[in-house]
Amino acid sequence: MALPVLICDDSLLARKQVRKSLPESFDAEFQTAGNGLEALAILRSQEIGLVFLDLTMPELDGIGVLEVIKAEGIDCFVIVISADIQPEMKKRVMELGALAFIHKPVNEEKLHSILKQYGLI
Amino acid sequence: MSTLGFSEEQRDCLQEIINVAMGLASDKLARFLNTFVHLQVPSIALVGASHIPAEFENRYQDTEAALVSQGFFGNEGVRGEAIVLYQMENAHKISALLGYEVGDVSEIEMLTDISSILTTTFLNGLADQIENSLSYSAPRVLSSAKGDISSLLKNTSFHWEHALKVDISYQLIDHSFNCDMILLIPGEAVTNIQRILDRILEEY
Amino acid sequence: MPHAWLCSPILSQLNSGVIVVDDEYQIHYLNSFIERHASLQLSEVQGKSLFSVFADLPEAWLKRKLMSVLDLNTPAFSSWEQRQYIFKLPHLRPITSSSQYMAQNCSMLPLTAEHTEQPLICILIEDATDAFVYQQHLSKTLIELERANRQDGLTKVLNRRYWEEQLKQEIHRAQRYQHSLSMILFDLDKFKDLNDKYGHLGGDFVLIQLASFIGSLLRDSDLFGRYGGEEFGIILPDTALEGAVEVAERICQAVAEYPMLFNQQTIRASISMGVAELLPKQHLLHDDLIRCADMALYNAKRAGRNRVCSYLAGETEYQKKVN
Incomplete structure (x- = not known):
């Protein structure tokens, strides 16, 4: 069964890059969101298994989304894909319950190994 | 931006590449300066170079400001001039972070060092993403005098048709440091950059 | 590389100095320009510390520059206008210049060793004595001009x-x-x-x-x-x-x-x-x-x-x- 996946990034290019970096064998049904508020609307109304989440976005940023997911107990995996790659930021993200923290530009091998690690492929 | 023929997709692509370049640069800077850099999304705009002086006139009117220029050139006709503008009090803050002591080096050398680090870390991150590599000319201080920033910018941007204005704000955890970076890009280089953006867009 | 053979003659004829050091400041290479001006042989100084071979270097200052090249993987620069010279070398215009040493523009560029992946730094030294002399004439002329104006x-x-x-x-x-x-x-x-x-x-x-x-x-x-x-x-x-x-x-x-x-x-x-x-x-x-x-x-x-x-x-x- 296809996994419901949400790609949340304000950049169209970045959303496409994420999708392109996923292995062909990855069986998923994709939805996209251009900011944090759009993402929450989808997360609250549908079952989403995995979220690829950008951090710097208009309206509501990725940290804000993670906080709501944690507070409301929304059940999903979150992989943060960020241009802000400082160790401090990674620490914050992991404390908020993200599965992994990936640097932009996305390294395919690293992404695949994380997906494999959590049994998603 | 539309006036200069960038499509919405091209603009989005350039913004993303610049964001990622900023991220890479901030990370390097944070490690080098041993502090946390609060990253803000740089706002970009492509404008006619003749509009640049007036835009910065107000911001630097009543303060001692410095202007440092550094040329860059790479493959596929990517070339231009990076200008870093900042207020002198900010320069003193970051020089302390860089470990300079008062009287250690001349003010001009301090300015060229800071600007070169900011410019080259950022542009290297940008070049990596478009599979390019850049060479740089030595940085040059054009002024550290009070007030006269707009006439200096006028002289500097005179030869260029377009300017990619990247407003960068570096905020360090214990210190706030702001500067403006302007990338001046000649007309044909803008076309070359568009071609590169289109190629990236095609890949996805 | 089809033109690799060109590197050696060009490096030895180049009218600029080239010095390559590693992340411990040990000399890996220097070209003929440096050998001749500093009266050195590459074979004698290879593997030695840059700062022991050139004892007059501004060590703390240069180390900070070189460190930024290594850490940030970006070039660093020094201009004769701020620091007239880094390496004390004689220049080729002993008669027309009032300065004893070669004025220099230096670029320090990050490199990576071919096989070992060890980080290296290439120091390029350009002779800027002409510009220096020209600048001195210019300042003298400006002083005279100011006097003439009064x-x-x-x-x-x-x-x-x-x-x-x-x-x-x-x-x-x-x-x-x-x-x-x-x-x-x-x-x-x-x-x-x-x-x-x-x-x-x-x-x-x-x-x-x-x-x-x-x-x-x-x-x-x-x-x-x-x-x-x-x-x-x-x-x-x-x-x-x-x-x-x-x-x-x-x-x-x-x-x-x-x-x-x-x-x-x-x-x-x-x-x-x-x-x-x-x-x-x-x-x-x-x-x-x-x-x-x-x-x-x-x-x-x-x-x-x-x-x-x-x-x-x-x-x-x-x-x-x-x-």
């Missing part, structure tokens, strides 16, 4: 424009600190007759001689300028009227007793002088002070020349003009 071409005293500027400043200073200030205006007596008798060259000769002679009688702080054809002015800071009159009397007498030899003929000249002191309530502008000194000067002329007259407070009109 000087009267013929007599070498201050020109009128600069002298009047100085007068404005001195008046401002005197008013601010409540110091006294006086000025002397003087004029060569019967200069037209001198010109008629000895020609314009003779007239010019007298102006030059007297300007130089009178200049030698003044204090360093006095400001001596040419006001017009044969008219001169002296600003005397910190001097009240009485003192200024004394100075004027001394000059007037000395000039009358000063023979000048021109084309085997002895020329004697005399001057008429007007002295005025700055009166805070009356002299609001520098023109007012000049006008008062001018009035006194004409009085000196009218009273028979070769003498000093001072301006008396309250005088408002010129006496009948005489030559």
Whole structure:
């Protein structure tokens, strides 16, 4: 069964890059969101298994989304894909319950190994 | 931006590449300066170079400001001039972070060092993403005098048709440091950059 | 690489220095330019510390630069304008340059070793002695130009424009600190007759001689300028009227007793002088002070020349003009 996946990034290019970096064998049904508020609307109304989440976005940023997911107990995996790659930021993200923290530009091998690690492929 | 023929997709692509370049640069800077850099999304705009002086006139009117220029050139006709503008009090803050002591080096050398680090870390991150590599000319201080920033910018941007204005704000955890970076890009280089953006867009 | 063979001859012929060091500052390579200028052999210094081979290097400063190259993987630069040289090397223009060492522009570039992936730094050293020499000439010329801009071409005293500027400043200073200030205006007596008798060259000769002679009688702080054809002015800071009159009397007498030899003929000249002191309530502008000194000067002329007259407070009109 296809996994419901949400790609949340304000950049169209970045959303496409994420999708392109996923292995062909990855069986998923994709939805996209251009900011944090759009993402929450989808997360609250549908079952989403995995979220690829950008951090710097208009309206509501990725940290804000993670906080709501944690507070409301929304059940999903979150992989943060960020241009802000400082160790401090990674620490914050992991404390908020993200599965992994990936640097932009996305390294395919690293992404695949994380997906494999959590049994998603 | 539309006036200069960038499509919405091209603009989005350039913004993303610049964001990622900023991220890479901030990370390097944070490690080098041993502090946390609060990253803000740089706002970009492509404008006619003749509009640049007036835009910065107000911001630097009543303060001692410095202007440092550094040329860059790479493959596929990517070339231009990076200008870093900042207020002198900010320069003193970051020089302390860089470990300079008062009287250690001349003010001009301090300015060229800071600007070169900011410019080259950022542009290297940008070049990596478009599979390019850049060479740089030595940085040059054009002024550290009070007030006269707009006439200096006028002289500097005179030869260029377009300017990619990247407003960068570096905020360090214990210190706030702001500067403006302007990338001046000649007309044909803008076309070359568009071609590169289109190629990236095609890949996805 | 099809053109790899070119590297070696070009590196050895290159008119710039190339030094490659690793992340522990050990020398991996230097080209012939450095070998020749520093009298070194690559084989002798390979593997040695850069700072032991070049003992005069600004070590702390250079290490900080090199560290930023390694840490940030970005180039660093140094210009002769900020640091004239990093490596003490002789240059090729020992005669035309006043500097002993080669002025340098240096670039420090990040490199990676081919097989070991060890980080390396390439230091490029460009000879900027020409630019340095050029810059020195330029600054010298600018200083001369500035002097020429202040000087009267013929007599070498201050020109009128600069002298009047100085007068404005001195008046401002005197008013601010409540110091006294006086000025002397003087004029060569019967200069037209001198010109008629000895020609314009003779007239010019007298102006030059007297300007130089009178200049030698003044204090360093006095400001001596040419006001017009044969008219001169002296600003005397910190001097009240009485003192200024004394100075004027001394000059007037000395000039009358000063023979000048021109084309085997002895020329004697005399001057008429007007002295005025700055009166805070009356002299609001520098023109007012000049006008008062001018009035006194004409009085000196009218009273028979070769003498000093001072301006008396309250005088408002010129006496009948005489030559």
